[in-house]
Amino acid sequence: MWRDAWLVASRDLRIEARSRVAIWQVLPFALLTLLLFAFALGPKPGLLAESAPGLFWLSVLFASVLAAQRSSAIEGTSATKDAARLLGLDPSGVFLGRLGALLLEIVALEAVLLAGVTLFFHVRVTSWAVLIPSLLLAAIGLCAANVLYGSLAGEARVRATLLPLLVLPAVAPVLIAGSKAFSSSVLVGDGGSGARWLGVLAVFAVVYSALGIVLYGPLEES
Amino acid sequence: MAPAISLRSAVVVAGNYPVLSGVDLDLEHGHVCVVLGANGAGKTSLLRLLSGLATLTAGTACVLDCTLPDEGASLRRQVGLLGHDVGLWDDLYPAENLRFALRAARQDPSLATEALERVGISGKTAKTRLGLLSEGQRRRVGLALLIARRPQLWLLDEPHAGLDASTRLLLSELVESAAQGGATVVATSHEPELSVPMADVVLTMRGGAVIEQRLGGRLRPRGVSDVA
Amino acid sequence: MQRALKILGPTALALVVVDVILGLWVTPPDEVQGDLVRLVYLHPALAWVALYVAFGLAALCSILYLWKRTRSLTFDRLAAASVEVGVVFTVLTLITGSIWGRPTWGVWWTWDARLTSTALLAVLFIGYLALRRVPADPDVRAKRCAVAALFAAVDVPIVHFSVVWWQTLHQGATVLNANLSPRIHGSMAWTLLLSFIAFTALFAWMVLMRFKLEELNTEGEDAELAAAIVARQAEGVSS
Numbered sequence: 001m002w003r004d005a006w007l008v009a010s011r012d013l014r015i016e017a018r019s020r021v022a023i024w025q026v027l028p029f030a031l032l033t034l035l036l037f038a039f040a041l042g043p044k045p046g047l048l049a050e051s052a053p054g055l056f057w058l059s060v061l062f063a064s065v066l067a068a069q070r071s072s073a074i075e076g077t078s079a080t081k082d083a084a085r086l087l088g089l090d091p092s093g094v095f096l097g098r099l100g101a102l103l104l105e106i107v108a109l110e111a112v113l114l115a116g117v118t119l120f121f122h123v124r125v126t127s128w129a130v131l132i133p134s135l136l137l138a139a140i141g142l143c144a145a146n147v148l149y150g151s152l153a154g155e156a157r158v159r160a161t162l163l164p165l166l167v168l169p170a171v172a173p174v175l176i177a178g179s180k181a182f183s184s185s186v187l188v189g190d191g192g193s194g195a196r197w198l199g200v201l202a203v204f205a206v207v208y209s210a211l212g213i214v215l216y217g218p219l220e221e222s
Numbered sequence: 223m224a225p226a227i228s229l230r231s232a233v234v235v236a237g238n239y240p241v242l243s244g245v246d247l248d249l250e251h252g253h254v255c256v257v258l259g260a261n262g263a264g265k266t267s268l269l270r271l272l273s274g275l276a277t278l279t280a281g282t283a284c285v286l287d288c289t290l291p292d293e294g295a296s297l298r299r300q301v302g303l304l305g306h307d308v309g310l311w312d313d314l315y316p317a318e319n320l321r322f323a324l325r326a327a328r329q330d331p332s333l334a335t336e337a338l339e340r341v342g343i344s345g346k347t348a349k350t351r352l353g354l355l356s357e358g359q360r361r362r363v364g365l366a367l368l369i370a371r372r373p374q375l376w377l378l379d380e381p382h383a384g385l386d387a388s389t390r391l392l393l394s395e396l397v398e399s400a401a402q403g404g405a406t407v408v409a410t411s412h413e414p415e416l417s418v419p420m421a422d423v424v425l426t427m428r429g430g431a432v433i434e435q436r437l438g439g440r441l442r443p444r445g446v447s448d449v450a
Numbered sequence: 451m452q453r454a455l456k457i458l459g460p461t462a463l464a465l466v467v468v469d470v471i472l473g474l475w476v477t478p479p480d481e482v483q484g485d486l487v488r489l490v491y492l493h494p495a496l497a498w499v500a501l502y503v504a505f506g507l508a509a510l511c512s513i514l515y516l517w518k519r520t521r522s523l524t525f526d527r528l529a530a531a532s533v534e535v536g537v538v539f540t541v542l543t544l545i546t547g548s549i550w551g552r553p554t555w556g557v558w559w560t561w562d563a564r565l566t567s568t569a570l571l572a573v574l575f576i577g578y579l580a581l582r583r584v585p586a587d588p589d590v591r592a593k594r595c596a597v598a599a600l601f602a603a604v605d606v607p608i609v610h611f612s613v614v615w616w617q618t619l620h621q622g623a624t625v626l627n628a629n630l631s632p633r634i635h636g637s638m639a640w641t642l643l644l645s646f647i648a649f650t651a652l653f654a655w656m657v658l659m660r661f662k663l664e665e666l667n668t669e670g671e672d673a674e675l676a677a678a679i680v681a682r683q684a685e686g687v688s689s
Contacts, residue, residue, distance in 0.1 A: 086303060148601065152581065154594070158584050170601060200612050233679065238675055243682040429683055
């Protein structure tokens with residue numbers, strides 16, 4: 001399983017390095033959403049700073065759906081799916097590989113967006129001990145859910161509209177917990193206890209990763 | 223020794239449509255079978271069933287000692303399929319595609335280079351993304367994968383389509399070489415003048431079933447029996 | 451099943467009618483909430499059916515479908531029927547909750563933890579129904595939907611706790627600070643109990659009807675498939 005995961009992750013990352021879709025399309029889209037939020041809410045610095053945690057995570061969520069669409073497109077023509085089955089790749093390994101490749105992209109995206117909200121929304125991070133784990137755990141959960149639901153949503157034509165409808169309600173806990181963890185690590189808003197929200201993110205990440213390892217195979221058989 | 227392929231009244235349904243409506247077929251190891259028939263006759267569906275990719279709905283099927291549908295996963299590892307779409311990744315180079323596939327199949331990735339050279343993919347072509355190559359070049363890369371993987375069962379869907387004369391000749395040589403090595407080959411075709419000479423058995427399909435079976439033009443080594 | 455449906459349907463309807471009569475006219479108003487309390491004979495029962503019975507049944511049937519030993523399209527159809535009816539009950543839960551909320555909080559909607567998680571659950575299962583409508587082989591569709599239902603069921607407790615914790619940080623919008631659990635005794639208690647039984651029976655009847663409809667559709671499809679196989683074979687015979 002791990003060997004196949006490594007193979008698939010390297011393949012997906014090599015494809016991304018060559019096509020640069022994440023860099024040239026997904027990342028600009030995410031930065032654009034930050035700008036659009038600022039236009040929608042108005043330029044009052046206090047309001048933007050207070051809304052920053054939620055806006056940051058909304059941008060990550062939307063961008064992750066886009067990145068997942070791309071990941072499914074790489075994996076997902078029926079001929080390449082057939083090829084993967086014929087080669088005897090362990091489906092759990094394929095899931096972990098896709099998850100790993102997508103995770104790297106999303107973590108990089110989060111880093112750039114974090115710089116964006118710091119710069120544009122005047123946010124100052126005071127507790128990296130809460131923020132960094134929350135970014136990682138949330139990214140794992142988001143990527144696991146996106147890969148799984150991407151597999152559920154079927155072929156490209158239908159997936160484009162169905163995937164957001166399926167995945168966004170399911171990752172609402174990530175949005176809530178991520179925003180609250182972010183709030184508790186900056187000097188605005190009332191985040192409550194950061195540890196509690198890290199717990200929610202950890203549970204979500206573990207649950208969806210486990211579901212993926214078990215269910216990706218049966219899903220891809222169909 | 224059990225036949226390589228044994229189908230009895232095999233039915234495959236896709237989206238409520240019976241793509242195969244009851245196929246009977248026996249094929250020995252090391253034999254080459256060519257399947258003829260009009261569009262929609264069920265030729266591609268037969269290949270998908272034999273590869274373990276399509277689910278058997280009714281009837282029985284035993285391929286390479288694997289009973290379908292239960293042992294589909296074991297069967298798939300022994301099969302090489304070259305379809306209309308070669309099933310490789312457009313953003314990777316030919317060699318990268320082959321090395322990935324060989325590693326996934328737990329085989330030696332260094333076989334990729336020799337296999338690509340055998341089909342004439344080298345130099346600048348070898349360092350071009352698969353998606354930018356011509357249809358004929360892509361099919362040659364698909365063939366290279368079969369050469370490198372050496373599966374027990376070769377399934378070729380209209381293999382001559384899109385190939386130039388020299389590659390068609392190469393294909394016939396590869397098929398003969400595979401069969402002599404003990405592999406079983408099933409190929410669909412719209413070009414009987416090219417495919418029948420390389421076949422032991424020629425099937426004609428219509429309406430999702432085999433309607434005619436006759437001998438092909440392949441000159442077999444002594445000791446290989448005729449198919450009943 | 452026909453006989454069960456013939457008994458269950460009228461019984462469920464009768465129980466609901468009795469519940470409504472008792473709730474609207476027979477039971478007394480509450481000392482704090484007045485007549486507003488009469489929604490307690492609808493809302494909790496609807497919520498109970500939607501959140502526990504409907505989606506619990508869907509999750510159970512989905513597991514039974516995914517487990518090879520018990521795999522059968524019957525469970526898939528039952529799960530789908532349960533989700534469809536469950537979404538209806540969930541929307542009714544939200545509507546009755548809003549109707550109660552308007553005079554209580556002065557607004558049709560508030561970000562109360564229960565209302566919010568219920569709304570999210572409704573969207574999760576609407577996603578299931580959208581997935582169900584995507585054309586696919588019955589087995590493929592059944593597998594995808596079973597997995598989607600399982601994801602949603604697993605997500606429900608996570609959603610619930612997240613929302614409760616999220617909401618508790620923002621206490622204060624409610625002037626009355628009332629909730630839909632007044633002290634209940636006497637005829638109110640019996641009527642409340644009756645409402646749970648009535649709506650559970652109604653749910654069971656609606657699910658079985660929907661299931662029966664799906665089975666009839668499938669029988670039709672099976673007959674069509676048999677005819678299609680014969681026609682396809684005839685293609686092979688004729689020249």
